[in-house]
Amino acid sequence: MSVLNGVRLTSEDMTYGNIPFIGATDKNNGITNWTNNTNASTDKNVLGINYNGSVGEVFYHPYTATFSDDVKRLRLKSSTSANKEIYLFIKTLLLQQKNKYTYGYKFNGTRMKAQKIMLPVMTQGSPNWDYMEQYIVNLMKNVNLPTVEPIKASTVDLNSVKWKEFEIEHLFDRISSVKGKTIDSYQSGTMPYITTSASNNGLTGYVSADKNVTTPRNVITIDPIKGKTFYHVYEFVGRGGAGSAINVLESKYLNKKIGLFIMTMIESNSFLKASYGTQLNGKRLRRQKIMLPVTTDNSPNWQFMEEYIKSISNSRLI
Incomplete structure (x- = not known):
């Protein structure tokens, strides 16, 4: 996976808008604010993993978002394998490593690149992406999601x-x-x-x-x-x-x-x-x-x- 940096965005420089701003939290899928700012960190279809704050917390972002410098972005090198199900499979494996990292032993870019995770493989040893995808698909079929009213679109600008x-x-x-x-x-x-x-x-x-x-x-x-x-x-x-x-x-x-x-x-x-x-x-x-x-x-x-x-x-x- 490629490890990509977020970009520092202070409250003074932030303008409020409709783009999720991803910070180092363990709640709300990592969203800590909403902004109009875009920069080199603005991305989608990636995993966001906290370097600071709630160190090691991981969220999947299928939507366009701007990332704090406290959050690294993980992108699969194979674009054909980069779908929601495979990212969710990898997210679970990364979360199993979360307890290794703290404020004093941060999950920085170097450690992320060296971090090892166990994956199912093909007979020749390459990752079995089809298996990972189908595993998550089958898992979601057995999940009973609650029915709730949709959130109203904001009428206040x-x-x-x-x-x-x-x-x-x-x-x-x-x-x-x-x-x-x-x-x-x-x-x-x-x-x-x-x-x-x-x-x-x-x-x-x-x-x-x-x-x-x-x-x-x-x-x-x-x-x-x-x-x-x-x-x-x-x-x-x-x-x-x-x-x-x-x-x-x-x-x-x-x-x-x-x-x-x-x-x-x-x-x-x-x-x-x-x-x-x-x-x-x-x-x-x-x-x-x-x-x-x-x-x-x-x-x-x-x-x-x-x-x-x-x-x-x-x-x-x-």
Whole structure:
């Protein structure tokens, strides 16, 4: 396979549009933003594999997308074999190697080229592409996919409003850290317990705890190590501690839809900057800049954010 680099694209240089921007995340098929920018990394029908962020995570991209410099592109050298089924087969084999790589031992281009995977072969030793393709075809025949309503096409144009850069400290009424202890410090209860887990909205259990360690509802949380954000419509206890404690953003303007819009903007930057060595908290978090749509007086256009999320969602999603 050919190993191709992504291209660095800062938030300052990015224009928002309809092209998926692929970043170093483990969610949403690698899509961390939508852009109009194209460059040498713009590609399709490739695997995207994370060099930074969620190191070693792999996604298949049949559509045209622009790739961050934290993501490498893997393209089969044989164009006749480069179809969806074969890429999905190889993706699974690459994911089996994921645990070998971390922030300190990154899956860089040199290691990717040297990485070995097991493939079915023909009698003469060449890869058996037909077998791989048919295996995935047969596998998908036995998968019962859920039936859902299609997502509505957006009727709100991101380019119809003016955008402005804001520091996070100027957007929120309060920025704080959670105060909870480890989950073993509490008895079982009904209060959600939130950690830096990247799945299930950070929820890892339910505890019984005093009000003085409880975080209020309708807030955004940020993991300072991975930059992952979640919106919480409920009160919860968050695991505190040292500098890696979850950060909490509170604002009188927040609701779930506005929160989801802002979370996307925060994550588009935080995945590039947060790590064990550079934690996203304190002054670094407060001075983190994000782009938001604004009104004629250059204040955040909360109504537009809410209407945009409404326009791209249906009742089963939000």
